[in-house]
Amino acid sequence: MLYPMTHSPPQPYLLRAEALSKRYGRDWVIRELDFSLAGGEVVALLGPNGAGKTTLLRLLAGLVRPTAGKVSAQAKVGLLANPPAFYRHLSGEENLAYALRLEDRRVDLGAIHQLLEHVGLPPKKPVLSYSSGMKKRLALARMQLLRPEVWLLDEPEAALDAQGRELLGEIVHQARRGGGVVIATHDRTWIAGLADRQVVLGHTLRGER
Numbered sequence: 657m658l659y660p661m662t663h664s665p666p667q668p669y670l671l672r673a674e675a676l677s678k679r680y681g682r683d684w685v686i687r688e689l690d691f692s693l694a695g696g697e698v699v700a701l702l703g704p705n706g707a708g709k710t711t712l713l714r715l716l717a718g719l720v721r722p723t724a725g726k727v728s729a730q731a732k733v734g735l736l737a738n739p740p741a742f743y744r745h746l747s748g749e750e751n752l753a754y755a756l757r758l759e760d761r762r763v764d765l766g767a768i769h770q771l772l773e774h775v776g777l778p779p780k781k782p783v784l785s786y787s788s789g790m791k792k793r794l795a796l797a798r799m800q801l802l803r804p805e806v807w808l809l810d811e812p813e814a815a816l817d818a819q820g821r822e823l824l825g826e827i828v829h830q831a832r833r834g835g836g837v838v839i840a841t842h843d844r845t846w847i848a849g850l851a852d853r854q855v856v857l858g859h860t861l862r863g864e865r
């Protein structure tokens with residue numbers, strides 16, 4: 657098929673934001689942002705504290721309504737929040753089983769145990785006894801279990817030890833093969849070895865952006 661010179665051919669994308677804006681009160685956190693994520697991509701989302709990285713991930717996940725503009729997803733989207741949320745009184749195993757039930761999916765305890773072992777967690781301990789790095793590991797196991805095509809990761813490396821980061825790197829490579837990944841982080845050195853490109857958000861100026 658031929659396209660007129662003035663138009664580029666449509667690109668396949670998993671997730672797209674067009675002229676996306678978000679305002680809290682008088683403060684514009686995101687203003688007229690265009691963004692798209694193609695299959696096989698790992699995109700780094702950078703910017704100082706308060707720049708709007710978490711807000712953008714929440715907009716892309718459909719958890720926050722834009723003030724203007726739109727987000728369209730062609731694939732299942734999953735968000736790893738920072739910090740991740742769990743039912744504190746339930747164990748790792750029970751939290752993962754519950755996540756499957758919420759999606760009306762069959763609970764395979766064998767698969768859950770395998771995943772927990774892979775991320776180095778005991779199945780029966782209640783999450784309230786977990787360290788923050790253990791919660792990050794459980795959140796990664798939950799993403800692997802739910803298998804979204806678009807992985808939105810909010811500071812996934814924070815609180816992980818060296819071995820946890822290695823595991824995270826492997827998981828990101830797997831996720832890239834099955835879809836696309838957006839990672840918000842402050843660690844430019846760590847992300848340089850993982851991401852294909854960077855999106856940098858600027859400072860929020862009160863009432864000016």
Ligand SMILES: Nc1ncnc2c1ncn2[C@@H]1O[C@H](COP(=O)(O)OP(=O)(O)OP(=O)(O)O)[C@@H](O)[C@H]1O
Pocket residue numbers: 680685703704705706707708709710711712860
């Ligand atoms: N629910 C909310 N109500 C009001 N303001 C909010 C809300 N959520 C975020 N903000 C504001 O939006 C701005 C961007 O916050 P956000 O958490 O997206 O930044 P960030 O880039 O992820 O920051 P950090 O690097 O510190 O995690 C901040 O000024 C924050 O105070």
